[in-house]
Structures are given as C-alpha cells and as structure tokens.
Amino acid sequence: MFGFKSIRQYEQGIVFRWGRVLPGIRKPGLTWVNPLTERLTKVNVQIVTAAIPAQETITRDNVTLRVDAVVYYRVVDPVKAIVNVQNYHFAISQVAQTSLRSVIGRSNMDQLLSEREKINAQLKDVIDEPTEQPWGVRVERVEVKDISLPESMKRSMSRQAEAERERRARIISADGEYQASKKLAQAAGVMAADPAALQLRLLQTVVEVAAEKNSTLIMPFPVELLRFFDRAASPASKARPPAEKVPAAATAAPIPAVPAKTGPAKTLPAKTLPASLPASAGAALIAPLNSVPKTPIAR
Numbered sequence: 001m002f003g004f005k006s007i008r009q010y011e012q013g014i015v016f017r018w019g020r021v022l023p024g025i026r027k028p029g030l031t032w033v034n035p036l037t038e039r040l041t042k043v044n045v046q047i048v049t050a051a052i053p054a055q056e057t058i059t060r061d062n063v064t065l066r067v068d069a070v071v072y073y074r075v076v077d078p079v080k081a082i083v084n085v086q087n088y089h090f091a092i093s094q095v096a097q098t099s100l101r102s103v104i105g106r107s108n109m110d111q112l113l114s115e116r117e118k119i120n121a122q123l124k125d126v127i128d129e130p131t132e133q134p135w136g137v138r139v140e141r142v143e144v145k146d147i148s149l150p151e152s153m154k155r156s157m158s159r160q161a162e163a164e165r166e167r168r169a170r171i172i173s174a175d176g177e178y179q180a181s182k183k184l185a186q187a188a189g190v191m192a193a194d195p196a197a198l199q200l201r202l203l204q205t206v207v208e209v210a211a212e213k214n215s216t217l218i219m220p221f222p223v224e225l226l227r228f229f230d231r232a233a234s235p236a237s238k239a240r241p242p243a244e245k246v247p248a249a250a251t252a253a254p255i256p257a258v259p260a261k262t263g264p265a266k267t268l269p270a271k272t273l274p275a276s277l278p279a280s281a282g283a284a285l286i287a288p289l290n291s292v293p294k295t296p297i298a299r
Contacts, residue, residue, distance in 0.1 A: 003035040011042045012078045025078060043078035047140060048089070052096045054148070055104070063109045066148035071096045071127060077136025085135045092127075092137060099126040112147055119144055 006029075007013045013026030016039045026040065033040050054068035073092055075081045081088050103122050104112065112119060120142050128139040149157075191197045 003032050003038075005031050005033055005040050007031060007042060010046045011044055014041045014043065014078055014082055015039070016041065021079060021083065041082060043075055043081060045075050045078070047072050047074045050089070050093055050096070051145075052093070052100055054146075055097060055100050057101045057104045059104060059107060059109050059112065061108045063153060064150060065104065065109065065112065067100065067104055067112070067144060068146055069096070069100055069123065069142060069144045071123075071139060072141040073131070073137050073139045075136060076132070076138045080134065080136030088131075088135055088137050091135065092131060092139075095130060096123075096127050096142070099123060102126065109149075109153075112144075116144055 005013070005026075007026055009028045011028060013031060015022045015026060015033055017034075017037055022038075031040070050071050050073070052069040052071060054066050056064065056066045058064050071092065075088070085091050100123060103119060103126060107119060123142040123144070124139055127142060131137045131139060191201065
C-alpha cells in the first residue's frame with residue numbers, strides 16, 4: 001500500500017528501476033519503493049537443502065555404483081544470484097549431479113566406502129568453484145547419502161569378510177595352543193621333579209569328573225604300582241646275557257686247495273749256432289735280454 005514493502009529477517013531486497021538494478025540492498029524491515037517506476041525482488045538467504053538424485057556411475061576400478069547425495073547452499077550475493085543466473089536452484093542441482101559423477105569416476109570403490117569425509121570435501125570444492133564467484137551462491141556442505149552396490153559385489157565382499165574373520169580365528173586358536181603347550185611343558189617339568197604332584201593331579205581329576213551327574217565309573221590305577229612294574233622290568237632287561245657273536249670264519253665256506261703237480265723237470269734242448277757267425281755274436285744271442293753288453297758293438 002502506497003509503495004511500502006515489508007522484508008523479513010531471512011530475506012534481502014533488490015530494487016529494479018526501469019529494469020536496472022539500483023545500488024545497495026534493502027535490509028529486513030519496512031521499506032518504500034516507487035510503485036510506478038520501481039519493483040522490489042526479495043531473495044531468501046537461508047541455507048537451502050537440496051537432494052541430489054541417485055547417479056549410476058562407474059568407478060576407476062570398473063565397478064558400477066549408484067550414489068546419491070545432499071548439498072547445503074545459501075545465497076551470499078543477492079544481486080549475482082538474481083542477475084547472473086536465471087534459476088540458481090536448478091543450476092546448483094545440475095552442477096551437483098555432474099560433479100558427483102566426476103568425483104565418483106576418479107575414485108575407487110574402497111575409497112567411496114571407507115573415506116567418506118575425503119569424498120565429501122572433494123564434492124564441496126568441485127561444486128563451490130563455479131557457483132560462488134559467478135552466481136553468488138556458496139556451498140556450505142555436501143554429504144554422500146547412500147552407496148548401492150551390485151548383488152554380486154555384495155556376495156564377494158561377504159565372502160572376503162568371512163575369510164578374514166576365519167583367518168583371525170585360526171591365528172588366535174594357534175596362538176592359544178602354542179601358549180598352552182608352553183605351560184604344559186612347564187607343568188610336566190614340575191611334576192617330574194615331584195612325583196607326588198602327579199598323584200594329586202590324578203585325584204583332582206577324579207573329583208572334577210565325579211562332580212558331574214553322569215553314570216561314568218572311574219577306577220583310578222595307583223601310580224606307585226606302575227612304578228613297581230617299571231622297576232621290576234628294568235633289572236630283568238639288564239640281567240639278560242648278550243647274544244653270542246658267530247665268527248665270520250665259521251660261517252664262510254672253505255676254499256678247496258688245488259694239488260700241486262709233481263714230476264721231473266723238463267729241460268729245453270740247447271740250440272746250436274752256425275759256424276759262420278763270430279763268437280761275439282753268439283754270446284750276444286745267448287745272453288739275457290736285460291743284460292748290458294760289456295763291449296760296445298762296432299758299427
């Protein structure tokens with residue numbers, strides 16, 4: 001009425017005169033504009049919560065995921081939000097969707113599942129870069145809401161987690177067996193040093209079994225009787241004579257002796273040399289082969 005306008009606390013006003021923006025921003029409260037030449041546009045500066053529709057994308061390790069998120073933003077410069085962009089709500093929604101696809105495509109599945117804070121910070125920086133300075137809209141926070149995995153990937157992760165738990169259980173069981181074996185070895189050493197401890201342990205076991213309500217009947221065998229039989233068997237094994245050794249000559253078969261032939265010795269007939277040979281040549285032929293001649297042979 002008469003050009004008076006009311007601006008709420010969470011709003012700021014921009015005045016257009018003949019289509020041009022007047023300098024300055026109208027603050028909350030009562031303000032007056034010329035009803036003939038000016039028009040007042042109110043801009044909400046509250047934080048707006050916008051849900052990003054679920055985006056089905058492929059991660060860097062080739063896993064198809066379906067991810068949705070939520071973005072929180074508010075207007076910090078009403079003039080830019082009204083003048084530079086037609087509908088900043090729709091523009092923020094589209095930038096958020098494309099940025100979500102881009103960030104997920106650069107990340108691995110394990111990073112999306114375990115490093116949510118890092119992914120949220122990357123999304124905030126990517127969305128805030130093209131919106132704050134040109135459009136006057138600041139992104140306060142971005143949160144990834146849900147990550148939907150394929151059924152085959154869920155089964156694989158379940159088998160992996162089950163195998164990991166089984167591995168830890170086996171390691172813990174083996175460690176317990178190792179510690180128990182060390183304690184049992186120490187207990188065996190103590191019982192071997194004091195034989196009465198073994199008898200006390202036997203009686204304690206009988207008491208523990210008898211405490212249970214069952215039909216099992218246990219007849220304890222005295223340990224002293226076992227020691228008596230052990231001592232009786234030891235002298236008998238020592239008194240047994242050792243087995244006689246059979247000489248090797250008695251077992252070996254005798255070798256028959258070969259009889260020597262007896263008879264007159266055979267003499268070889270003497271060879272006669274021809275008369276045409278000299279006496280020295282005849283002596284050389286009659287001499288043994290390994291004998292050395294006393295006179296050199298004339299050539």
